[in-house]
Amino acid sequence: MGIFSGSSSNSSGASASGGGSAAERKEEVKQQVRQELAMANAQELISNVNKHCVKMCIATPGTSLSGSDEACLSRCMDKYLASWDTVSRAYVARINQEKH
Amino acid sequence: MYNNGYGASYHEQRLQQMMEQKQLRDFMRMYSNLVSRCFDDCVSDFNSNTLSDKELTCVNRCTLKNMKLNERIGQRFAEENAKLMEDQAKLGR
Numbered sequence A: 001m002g003i004f005s006g007s008s009s010n011s012s013g014a015s016a017s018g019g020g021s022a023a024e025r026k027e028e029v030k031q032q033v034r035q036e037l038a039m040a041n042a043q044e045l046i047s048n049v050n051k052h053c054v055k056m057c058i059a060t061p062g063t064s065l066s067g068s069d070e071a072c073l074s075r076c077m078d079k080y081l082a083s084w085d086t087v088s089r090a091y092v093a094r095i096n097q098e099k100h
Numbered sequence B: 001m002y003n004n005g006y007g008a009s010y011h012e013q014r015l016q017q018m019m020e021q022k023q024l025r026d027f028m029r030m031y032s033n034l035v036s037r038c039f040d041d042c043v044s045d046f047n048s049n050t051l052s053d054k055e056l057t058c059v060n061r062c063t064l065k066n067m068k069l070n071e072r073i074g075q076r077f078a079e080e081n082a083k084l085m086e087d088q089a090k091l092g093r
Helices: A022-057 A067-099 B008-042 B053-092
Strands: none
Touching: A022 A067, A022 B008, A067 B008, A067 B053, B008 B053
16 A cells, blocks of 8 residues: 555546446546545645654754755655554554454 | 436535545544654654664554544543533423
8 A cells, every 4th residue: 555545546447538337437536536635645744744854853954954964854754654654554453453 | 306407416415525525634634643643752763764663663552542542532522412412402491
């Protein structure tokens, strides 16, 4: 499950151009909504990464980013995305647990 | 059924769509708040670019705890709301 894809990424055949059945059209709309959400989600994610990592990595703003600043920011982003992934797994696991 | 597209059922559908979209947006927002909070509380060492075992455990626990918190709050809210409605109904009589 990629970070920016919806949770059910196995929807097929949404690229039919002809007016398909109502079910197909509904699936197309769902797909579009998922993509728009993914975009908005990506923007918010990047904004959050920025906010947290600048707070944690850059103690006193200088005139430019030092090498260690850059390294810290890069690692911070990796860790943030890893956290995103972990939260995602834990969340889904919990939801599935409750279903059964 | 209505013949023109703007009958009551159209508005109902629109309303339903808007509610679903709002729900999705709220879900996404809750999700990113969750990640934000757990990252803040659990991760502070940037000498490595992968999560240590300790950080991983912390994030897992943080997620579960927050989810349970949300559920508990939802339950209490429903209970209090029901009580409130009951009281209001009693007053109304």
